[in-house]
Amino acid sequence: MNTDSIKAQSAKGKVEGPNGTDGASLEQSADLFLVTFDCPKDPDNPKDWSLARKWMVTSVLSATGFNRIMVSTIMAPALPAIAAELHISNEFESVMAMSVYLLATAFGPLVFGPLSEIYGRAPLLHATNLWFLIWNAACGFAHQKSLLITARLLAGLGAGAVYVLASGVLGDVWYPEQRGRSLGMYLLIPLLGVAVGPIIGGFIVAGTTWRWIFWSTSIFQAIMTLASVPIFQETYAPLILFRKARRLRTQSGDHRYHTTNEKLVEGRSAFWVLRWSLSRPIRLLLFHHIIQIQACLSGLSYGILYLVLSSYSDLWTSTYHESVSTSGLHYISVCVGEVIGAQIGGFLMDHIFARLKARANGITKPEHHVPVMIPASLVTLLGLxxxxxxxxxRRSWLMVDFGVAIFTCGQQITGQALQAYVIDATPEYASSASASSQLFRSLCAFGFPLFAPAMHSALGYGWANTVLGLVVLTSTIPATIAILLYGDKLRVKGEGRL
Known part of the structure; x- marks a missing residue:
């Protein structure tokens, strides 16, 4: 019998939880057959994998996120051509064709996040990759605006999975002390998609039909889907432990071997487990104050970002009278700002986390990730x-692009800190918590671009951005202070909602 994975703890001692951390105390009779990870190192524990293995699974999600984000913005320069060919008569319908993708990413994670906490990360990644591939390719064959919008909506449902899987996997394999670095490196490739999408879209429209926007990204998706099957390994610790326990029960013939999660749902039906899991993101959003704060801040940040993205190309074509392909090059400033923000933010987060941990005599708290949000909000205001x-x-394009780079840098640091906070605040259910905030993020990303033309027409770019910047500042700073002062109490209060 393989007994390396069995730990017998005293009745009052702490046992290792599903993610390799200390869990609740169990009775001695139960501990004798509790299957956990070995301490201090277990090759089956994703947190104890080699760096190469960790980066392999992280890189798969990073490449997947790149394509999903690129597809969300690649349509921007092609909207006039699409509107002309598919007889889209007004600007609202034109923006809808692009933004409906983001609307779908609001609701897909509500299902995929909880399912990944039942069936694992790998099955959900492969299934949603295939779903996204089919419907993204279908967009290229659309000859009616209704078909394009429908296919774009369905593609977005599959695309949204990567957002919650990323939070879950990063929480599965990286320790809190590595959160900033791992997030910064993971985001390095996806953030390129924000700028690469409009640039590629502009040149595709200039050189061939807009349909190749979807066909080219579908070819890329097909290659990634095939490559991910052998590379991506299961990272969800409760599922890995369940498989160990099942193997031990089979090998020994003793059915008393179990995991912590199996004990928690003992006597419950499969339907009850599914229903309870699928309702978790909504429960968190309705009753968990930490998730509510994070969702509102993330939604505001994401909405403003996509407001800028949706109108940025039009600024250069209508006000600066540049060509469509040239206007797309200005999205490089968006990319540069976000990439720099991800790397600076990651370094600062880990540095501040280590110092606060040392000051607290080795005690780690998720709140140690968030102090960087206060200066980041000031940077965001300056950029706007x-x-x-x-x-x-109508100043030089250098001033405008520099401002956008500063703006996205500040936003990225804030968003990264919030994501790290939620991952560490809800370690086992990071995907469900991410799905809760993704609902707000995607709804805001869908809705904000719809009022961008009217806002810029009424206020002009100057006062419109001033208002947006002040909203960011007056919401982020008080929320950060509240998290630092009351975050630990709010987390304890919200644990009953998991």
Missing amino acids: LLYGWGAQR
């Missing part, structure tokens, strides 16, 4: 002011 007033007064 430079971009808005530079565009309003």
